[in-house]
Amino acid sequence: MEKNGYIGLVKSAIENYSDLPALSDFKGNTLTYGEVGQSIYRCHRVFNLLGIKPGDKIALIGRNSNNWALVYLGTVTYGAIVVPILPDFNPSDISHIVNHSESLLLFSTDQIFDKIDETSMPKLKGIISINDMSVLVDNNGKVKKAINKARDEVKANNSHPVTGKLKFCNPKPDDIMVLSYTSGTSGFSKGVLLPHRSIWSNVQYARDTFDIVPGERIVSFLPLAHTYGCLFEFLWPFTEGCHITFLSRTPSPQIITEAFRKVRPHLILSVPLILEIIFKKQILPKLEKSSIKALLKVPLVNKFIYGKIKNKLSEVFGGEFREIVIGGAPLNKDVELFLRKIGFPITVGYGMTECGPLISYAPWDETKQHSAGRIVHRMEVRIDSSDPYNTVGEILVKGDNVMIGYYKNKQATNEILDEDGWLHTGDLGLLDKDNFIYIKGRSKNMILGPSGQNIYPEEIEAVINNKEYVHECLVREVNGKLEALVYPDYEAVDAEKLSDKDLEKILQNIKKEVNQELPAFMNISKIVLFPEEFEKTPKKSIKRYKYTS
CATH class of the missing domain: 3.40.50.12780 (ANL, N-terminal domain)
Structure with a gap:
């Protein structure tokens, strides 16, 4: 790992691209790299005033936004460990993760805060709003004072904090940078300990591989609490001097394509x-x-x-885009x-x-x-x-x-x-x-066929999903036979005014077509109409374990 690893790349970006636009909320505020530096300095001061030490955990939950990114950068450049929590977790899971990670502070959007029980997380020093950095919960009476004092110091410090008081941590390769609680398809999540060398190695690979230059544009719509979106829509392009636009709303295909047309991203x-x-x-x-x-x-x-x-x-x-x-x-x-x-x-x-x-x-x-x-x-x-x-x-x-x-x-x-x-x-x-x-x-999804063949349900699902009137499906084994749960494309069904009987006939025809396309050992015995969309992870993978146990 090069000197200071990822933290050194962040420092260089703030110093070298201070006047370039860095972060924008879609249809909202834009911050330059210099302004990001000021926000990082303010975050560091809050942590210092609250007695937060390098290696302490800071939890962070909310949809993609400028302020989410600022808290993340402020945490990891201070030397604390960021605990990004996916906003799709239910309130009890959020409390469990905060407690299990031993986080000392929680940054949350107001909308999510309204759904959680702060009394179930008694070891927190406080909860701070991502929306406006106001104090939502102050368990020791010090959080509000620290927020106000840090804000006043930034206003009083007219000199650029990068050339003045802003300091960055100097981590070792195996020091933990991120504690990421996964939301995989196999049950309750585990806390993944990602060291600085892992984040640096991923970012450095992107820097060596992708042809992108300062000022070019990226749209961030994948959940930042997940490593894929965080690394390649935020952490890496930030080091290149890119302008990152966050979609703070639920990213439906319509909203995403609207953002693409307006931002015109390069990757x-x-x-x-x-x-x-x-x-x-x-x-x-x-x-x-x-x-x-x-x-x-x-x-x-x-x-x-x-x-x-x-x-x-x-x-x-x-x-x-390239x-x-x-x-x-x-x-x-x-x-x-x-x-x-x-x-x-x-x-x-x-x-x-x-x-x-x-x-x-x-x-x-x-x-x-x-x-x-x-x-x-x-x-x-x-x-x-x-x-x-x-x-x-x-x-x-x-x-x-x-x-x-x-x-x-x-x-x-x-x-x-x-x-x-x-x-x-x-x-x-x-x-x-x-x-x-x-x-x-x-490996957990693989089904052993009657004659010992390895059957991968994903391959069958890919064939079924390509059929008209199918929105999504899931193949599972029931009593030694394969059956497909199909959630229909009700938009197409309603547009053509199809009856339930028509839909059932269509599904049976699909079964016949699919079985003709696949080897005999992969044939499905029946198609079952599923009444609602399957529950998914933020990566949009079906939570298979909920339907196959």
Whole structure:
């Protein structure tokens, strides 16, 4: 790790880009890098006045915003450990995480604060509003005084704090920077201890890999409390002098595309669901028209049509991006094939919270079809199988990105990290000779077929999800047989005024079509209509354990 690691990169960015715009709330306030420095200084003073020491925990919950980012930077540059909490957690889980992490302060949006019971977190010194940095709870009578005094000092200090009183911590590589409580699909979350070397290694890889310059634009809509969005929509671009715009509202496809058109970002991070919805709603209906189908069979004409589709899709995302990086879950193979056919600059990466998060990536013009990229710098990978090139096995990784372990959970740490330092990801895959990774599914999700075949429900779901009138689905094993729970696309059903009987007939036809497309051992025995959307993690992965136990 280079001197001061990530903290040194933050210091350089504030000093070198002080007059450039740094952070904006979409349709809201904008802060320069110099103003971010002032806010960090104020945060440091509050911590100091409250007796917060390096290594103490500071919890942070709320949707993406300028103030969320300021608290995060203020915490980690002070040397304290930030505990970002996903806003989708319920109140009891929030209290549990605050208590389990032994956080001394909680920064919360007013909306979330109204839902939690502050008396269930008695060890907190206080709770501070992210909205306006006012004091919501003051358990020792000192928090409000510290906030006011720090604010007065900043106003009185006319000299730029970077050249005056602003100081940054000097962490060691294995000092903890982030305590991240995951919201995976396998049950209640664990606290992942991410050291400074992990965050620095991820950020440095991005700096070495992506071609981006000061002043270029990024839209942050993935949850900042999750490592994927935090690293690549915030922590890394901040070090490059980028202008980051936060979407503080729930990021529906409509809101996201509105932001893309107005901000026109230069690099886009996304989860598959967003792209798949846009593809299904805006592109697929046009491709299904008989006139278009006929024209796509004509040489040269099809190239013209594909070019028009590519241009229109590019405009949906703002028109100035160089690449869209997909992560968090597998991308539908049919969507990927079509986008590659039209030359759309899209690539798929792979990672997990325990790696801060990056494991593999390759640029869109270098990656291989259906792969998740090649293993990144300062990381090793191997497949736990007799023939890693042809026989599926668990993906094991090792290197600078890997966590220290799970906080206060030695058993879980020993289950995932072996004595040689290999992290057992729980994902199944293959490797090729160029170190490209091919994900096949989760080991916990794999179903053993009647004749010993390995069945990956994600592969069946990808086929079903591509069918008309299907919004999403989940495949599970029931009494030795495969069944698919399908939540229909009720928008399309209502538009065509289909009856329940019509919908049932459509679902049975889908079952027939899917079984014709898949090997016999992967055939589904029945499709069950599911009445509501499946509960999901912030990465938009279905919480599978809720429907398969």
